Amino acid sequence: MTKFVINKTSFEMFDVFRAYGLAFLISGFENRVETDICDLGSLFLIKTEGEIPKEADSKLFEETGSSWPLVFKTFKKRKDLKVKHPIEEAEHVAISEYNKILDIHRKYDFFPIFGKKVREGKTFYQTMDVSAAKGYREEKRDTYHDGSQIEVDKYSWVIASLGAAWFGIWPQNLMRRDASFLMCMVPNPKKVLLISHRDVQNALDKRLCVTSANASLIHYSVKLAQLTCRKSDEIEYDSVVFNVMQKTGQQPKPGGGGRYNLDLLYNLAKTPEGFKALEKIDKFLLPIDPRIKGIRQDIALAVTDFLMRPNLDNLRRFESLYIRGMTNKKNKFFPWDEPQLKEMLRYVEIA
Amino acid sequence: MSKLHELYANSAIEHFGMALRIAIGKREFGGCEDYASLVELDYVEKEEQFVIVLKKFLRRFDACARRWEREHPGRSSFKPSEKDLDEVVRLAQEYGVRVVCAAIMSHALVYSEKGEKE
DSSP states (O other): OOEEEEEOOSOHHHHHHHHHHHHHHHHHHTTTTEEEEEEEEEEEEEEESSSOOOOGGGGGGOOSSSOOOHTTTTTOTTTTTTSSOOHHHHHHHHHTTTHHHHHTTTTOOOOOEEEEETTTTTEEEEEEEOSSTTTTTTOSSSSSOOOOOOOOHHHHHHHHHHHHHHHHHGGGGGGSSOOOOOEEEEEEEEEEEHHHHHHHHHHHHOOOOOOHHHHHHHHHHHHHHHTTTTTTEEEEEEEEEEEEEEOOOOSSSSEEEEEOOOHHHHHHHHSSSHHHHHHHHHHTTTSSSSSSSSSHHHHHHHEEEEEEBBBHHHHHHHHHHHHHHHHHHOOOOOOOOOOHHHHHHHHHHHO | OOOHHHHHHHHHHHHHHHHHHHHHOOGGOOOOOOHHHHHHHHHHSHHHHHHHHHHHHHHHHHHHHHHHHHHHHOOOOOOOOOHHHHHHHHHHHOOOHHHHHHHHHHHHHHOOTTTTTT
8 A cells, every 4th residue: 555645735725636636646547546535634645555557647638527727717828928838737747747746745744835936836726726816815005916926836736736627616507607606616535535536526416506606515515415425435525625716807806715514414414304305405406597586596595504504593594485485376385394304403503 | 402403393382383384374275374473473582572473373373263164164173272382482481482483483394294274
């Protein structure tokens, strides 16, 4: 067994992408070796069984089926540009420096190097972590300026790019013109077998509720909990890390991010009644079209708030709206089955 | 386990919830479309107000039940008992009005059992 280490930094999404990216670089597209990832708190430990492949798999840089174009969406192609496109650059680094990348991640003391200017560093894109966006860390006193780019060493950059391109979840329907925000999510691998993770992500429907960024996050988390609750020996996630970007006429601007804990959803999914309750909630989060308004949108927002903070106020808001939906002739909501609702009430926090 | 879960299983709460479910139901299905009680229960916060809201609700529900009995001769409508009322007021004092209202309203969200009206 060979072990690799991804030391965590303060960039949560970047760390998760690096963990998935390194594991994928080793295992390759065809799962050349069995690879699993464990979150040990301050680091991600990647364990591989079998002989480590001698070179990187060039299929990892193909655009089909990946999110490569989205990761480098802000890169502007110009005829007179002397630098390579970041995808080509990533491929070049991964293939030519494959052994070096593996070697430095075998050591427990390797930390990514960040700075305004890093030797052979690469631009740290906001799609890899929204807190890397320009101007996030600098105060602007007298005159306005965009802020400066942050750079990161090329070894960390290339594995984070791989992780973002193949493991970042970009909801398909948020690519519509009328959706006001962009979002990227990734489940935190508490203990994950890479091949099972890839199967789950392929099976997951990526059309999510576009009512708000929180609704998209909850919709994804509900789908994830439903798919993985019975596979805890192969896949264990503890949270979903998410980044939100606001669409503008120019480049997308940073819109915040964070981590959503999956405990509530997994607790619900454990029992058959709770699982059915999740299926019902999944249906409330149906407005995958941003033009859907009215009580269906309100219910989607109320159920999102309840699952984010299951307190009495949020439950009462949901109940009140739902009863209105049940009595409304136009939007007929069907009543709940008692055991399902009872299971949900088990987790309501009362201050 | 949440307090709300315990309250939900209480029989007095269950009976009041069942009454509320019937009260907000459509007239053609034997309900009386009593949305006023629903709104009042939604906004009540103090114990004194809660007692008044329950009184109003029971008065409206009684009228609804009498009408139903008139339309279905020989059958008697469901009504919460005096014991249920005492228990609900006691629970409101113990757990707080908002939690008790949430538990009653939760019962109004679920499917009614067959023959509930009888």
